[in-house]
Amino acid sequence: MNQDRRTFLGHTGKLLVLTAAAAAAWEHVLAGAPENAPTYNTKEHWWGMAIDIEKCIGCGTCVRACKTENDVPIEDKYFRTWVERYVVDIRDLEHPHVESPNGGYAGFHEREVKDPNYKMFFVPKLCNHCTHSPCVQVCPVGATFESPDGVVLVDRQYCLGCRYCVQACPYGCRFIDPRVETVDKCSLCYHRITKGMTTACCETCPTGARKLADLKDPKDPIHAFLRDHKVQVLKPQMATGAKMYYNGLDGSVR
Amino acid sequence: MEPRPSDYRHLVRMAGLFVVGISTFLVLRSVFVPKDYGLFGPFNPGALQQNMDHPIKFAGQATCVVCHTEQADLRAKGRHANVACESCHGALAVHAQAQTDGKTSAKPQRPDPRQTCVVCHTASISKPKAFPQVDPAEHAPEGPCTACHVQPHNPKIA
Amino acid sequence: MNGVEGFIYPNEIELQWSVLIVLYPFITGLVAGAFILASLERVFNVEAVKPTYRLALLTALAFMLVAPLPLQMHLGHPERSLEMYLTPHTTSAMAMFGFVYLWYLMVVLVLEIWLDYRKEIVLKWRSSEGWMRTLYGAMALWSDNISESALKLDDRLGKAITVIGIPSAFLLHGYVGFIFGSIKANPWWSTPLMPIVFLFSAITSGIACILLMYFATCWYRKVVVDMRCVDTIAKYLFYAFVVDFTLEMVDLIQRIYEADESFRALDFMVHTRLFTSQIVVQILLGTVLPIAMLGLTQLLRIKDTMRRAIYVAAGMLTLMGIFAMRWNVVIGGQLFSKSFLGYTTYKMEFATREGILPALVLMALPFGILWVLIRLLPPWGHEEQAHINRA
Numbered sequence: 001m002n003q004d005r006r007t008f009l010g011h012t013g014k015l016l017v018l019t020a021a022a023a024a025a026w027e028h029v030l031a032g033a034p035e036n037a038p039t040y041n042t043k044e045h046w047w048g049m050a051i052d053i054e055k056c057i058g059c060g061t062c063v064r065a066c067k068t069e070n071d072v073p074i075e076d077k078y079f080r081t082w083v084e085r086y087v088v089d090i091r092d093l094e095h096p097h098v099e100s101p102n103g104g105y106a107g108f109h110e111r112e113v114k115d116p117n118y119k120m121f122f123v124p125k126l127c128n129h130c131t132h133s134p135c136v137q138v139c140p141v142g143a144t145f146e147s148p149d150g151v152v153l154v155d156r157q158y159c160l161g162c163r164y165c166v167q168a169c170p171y172g173c174r175f176i177d178p179r180v181e182t183v184d185k186c187s188l189c190y191h192r193i194t195k196g197m198t199t200a201c202c203e204t205c206p207t208g209a210r211k212l213a214d215l216k217d218p219k220d221p222i223h224a225f226l227r228d229h230k231v232q233v234l235k236p237q238m239a240t241g242a243k244m245y246y247n248g249l250d251g252s253v254r
Numbered sequence: 255m256e257p258r259p260s261d262y263r264h265l266v267r268m269a270g271l272f273v274v275g276i277s278t279f280l281v282l283r284s285v286f287v288p289k290d291y292g293l294f295g296p297f298n299p300g301a302l303q304q305n306m307d308h309p310i311k312f313a314g315q316a317t318c319v320v321c322h323t324e325q326a327d328l329r330a331k332g333r334h335a336n337v338a339c340e341s342c343h344g345a346l347a348v349h350a351q352a353q354t355d356g357k358t359s360a361k362p363q364r365p366d367p368r369q370t371c372v373v374c375h376t377a378s379i380s381k382p383k384a385f386p387q388v389d390p391a392e393h394a395p396e397g398p399c400t401a402c403h404v405q406p407h408n409p410k411i412a
Numbered sequence: 413m414n415g416v417e418g419f420i421y422p423n424e425i426e427l428q429w430s431v432l433i434v435l436y437p438f439i440t441g442l443v444a445g446a447f448i449l450a451s452l453e454r455v456f457n458v459e460a461v462k463p464t465y466r467l468a469l470l471t472a473l474a475f476m477l478v479a480p481l482p483l484q485m486h487l488g489h490p491e492r493s494l495e496m497y498l499t500p501h502t503t504s505a506m507a508m509f510g511f512v513y514l515w516y517l518m519v520v521l522v523l524e525i526w527l528d529y530r531k532e533i534v535l536k537w538r539s540s541e542g543w544m545r546t547l548y549g550a551m552a553l554w555s556d557n558i559s560e561s562a563l564k565l566d567d568r569l570g571k572a573i574t575v576i577g578i579p580s581a582f583l584l585h586g587y588v589g590f591i592f593g594s595i596k597a598n599p600w601w602s603t604p605l606m607p608i609v610f611l612f613s614a615i616t617s618g619i620a621c622i623l624l625m626y627f628a629t630c631w632y633r634k635v636v637v638d639m640r641c642v643d644t645i646a647k648y649l650f651y652a653f654v655v656d657f658t659l660e661m662v663d664l665i666q667r668i669y670e671a672d673e674s675f676r677a678l679d680f681m682v683h684t685r686l687f688t689s690q691i692v693v694q695i696l697l698g699t700v701l702p703i704a705m706l707g708l709t710q711l712l713r714i715k716d717t718m719r720r721a722i723y724v725a726a727g728m729l730t731l732m733g734i735f736a737m738r739w740n741v742v743i744g745g746q747l748f749s750k751s752f753l754g755y756t757t758y759k760m761e762f763a764t765r766e767g768i769l770p771a772l773v774l775m776a777l778p779f780g781i782l783w784v785l786i787r788l789l790p791p792w793g794h795e796e797q798a799h800i801n802r803a
Contacts, residue, residue, distance in 0.1 A: 055382060154301075
């Protein structure tokens with residue numbers, strides 16, 4: 001065969017292969033149909049939480065309830081929610097003493113410090129379900145995302161376990177579930193709130209320190225909460241758009 | 255000297271390799287990426303359903319009071335009015351489901367008449383002052399709390 | 413709690429990124445640096461470093477091929493890693509870096525090496541037998557046109573690729589710096605200077621690596637070292653290192669001066685847990701000492717044998733210093749709590765998936781690959797031919 005015919009066959013062969021590939025690709029694109037849309041309407045809700053520091057007694061019921069409800073590993077390295085105790089010397093507000101024994105799972109041991117220079121309180125913490133979430137921003141594959149109703153969720157089947165989101169979260173609320181090697185964190189009990197229930201932590205909190213809030217519901221007590229209290233979010237300087245609103249959050253809280 | 259077409263041949267072949275590579279990538283993409291990826295944002299919408307499908311362990315007090323009306327009425331009159339059933343009784347969705355199914359299994363255990371109370375009511379300087387709290391070492395150290403606070407749902411001593 | 417000091421958020425006990433993630437920027441840094449050195453000759457016509465041109469390209473390729481491996485070994489689900497290419501999240505630096513990597517590997521490195529070596533590949537194709545012949549044929553894409561006009565085309569295209577390659581190399585390692593520098597949650601990482609610091613430390617490490625490779629290959633081949641070449645390389649190493657050190661010092665001085673909320677915690681960490689690796693290994697032994705040694709060779713007249721010894725020693729110290737810098741950034745950034753109230757420790761294991769043993773194997777692997785590449789595509793003996801082709 002001379003050069004020209006060989007070249008021609010080469011070109012035609014390439015063209016055929018490419019056309020076949022393109023056809024296969026287009027088939028796949030056309031054949032697919034979106035999965036059934038969920039019956040719960042995400043557009044009607046915008047989830048947050050109201051946390052009242054002045055009511056928290058550090059009993060740890062929320063931590064235990066969350067671990068039960070969400071099948072969180074029992075070791076003291078993995079928490080979807082936890083409680084911290086702050087022991088603040090009022091002469092040195094910038095350097096509080098903080099502790100969280102097993103995340104507050106079994107409550108807190110007593111510290112009888114009756115010194116009037118100290119104030120103490122409990123701070124429950126969880127994922128803040130940020131609207132401008134840095135963890136969502138850095139996920140390389142979209143395995144963590146913000147749902148249309150404002151909950152930051154994890155796609156366990158898609159997560160690579162690269163841990164970039166754990167690095168990016170300013171609040172330390174993410175961890176790697178060692179049993180499946182993917183990331184895990186508070187999901188705001190999405191499986192409960194989409195069925196009209198409240199989260200496990202809010203359900204079992206005996207003092208009402210934690211209350212689930214639907215910011216799109218005009219009858220939700222969150223609106224009065226935000227209006228009538230001095231509220232703060234954790235680390236406001238990070239501008240994450242956090243939606244866990246704290247009443248009575250002291251300036252010393254990290 | 256002007257380059258002839260045969261001088262370009264190797265470059266054309268290399269370009270062809272790149273085209274094959276890119277096409278393969280596109281085919282892989284259509285095969286492996288879930289069909290509705292990107293519907294609500296840069297994620298797989300199936301994950302929403304996945305997150306909704308977890309099993310429920312806490313039934314929620316709204317479910318408990320449907321059957322346990324007596325306890326619910328007692329509670330509503332006292333200081334435990336806003337304490338959910340499962341705060342003390344633990345996760346009981348299994349029990350609620352069993353009852354609905356007509357089975358008598360999964361009968362919940364009675365909460366310990368001292369430990370359950372001590373968890374919240376142990377006095378601590380860290381707790382809000384208005385919260386009712388006692389030192390367990392001094393306040394009836396031996397007996398169960400129910401010795402005096404007979405009805406835990408409304409713990410007021412009559 | 414073992415190894416924990418002060419208060420850390422409960423989820424922070426274990427470090428997320430291990431020594432493998434230290435290895436990864438180190439390796440990609442060597443790639444970027446080696447390429448910049450090669451481009452000095454190709455684009456800026458610094459004739460003196462020509463003996464290292466092909467060696468630098470092959471070294472870059474060998475390290476580039478190994479670069480994804482520490483990442484794959486670190487992932488919880490490496491089998492899902494293709495997702496980064498199929499559905500990249502465009503706001504994620506990590507995802508977009510996958511494409512930068514692919515671009516750099518395929519377009520810059522592979523194409524440039526292929527174009528530069530094509531004549532030798534075709535000649536070897538013609539003169540080999542058996543499966544070597546098939547291999548070389550495949551590498552030539554079964555085109556045996558090495559006429560002058562074809563080679564001129566190659567040269568022009570190769571030059572264009574090198575020109576694109578320089579900003580691509582900047583992007584390659586600048587991106588790795590951005591992956592860290594863009595994390596506002598971590599004050600040890602978060603600084604706009606991070607991509608630039610990473611880039612210049614990459615250039616420094618790459619140049620040092622090629623300098624050492626050149627000495628090693630000359631020794632192995634029992635060939636006389638071209639002093640003009642190593643003097644020039646050492647000069648560029650000196651300049652790059654001075655810029656790198658200046659940038660890092662600027663960052664440090666600014667931190668100390670501004671003393672924001674994280675400063676106390678970070679300062680304490682550097683003085684305690686990070687003292688050996690940062691102050692001693694990275695700054696004193698790994699930066700100040702080699703800069704001083706190289707500076708001496710620039711300022712004073714020193715005998716050839718002495719200069720060679722200084723270059724080798726300085727090169728090794730440089731590599732150690734840049735590795736320590738990666739260690740201090742990655743591990744150091746995870747030793748303190750984001751509450752700024754406590755610290756944890758890094759427990760490096762030995763033979764687990766992310767332990768020291770795999771790390772050592774991964775560092776040795778590029779040299780194995782390079783050995784194969786040098787066998788297939790010898791980077792020496794053709795300088796005269798290449799020079800004629802480009803005239």
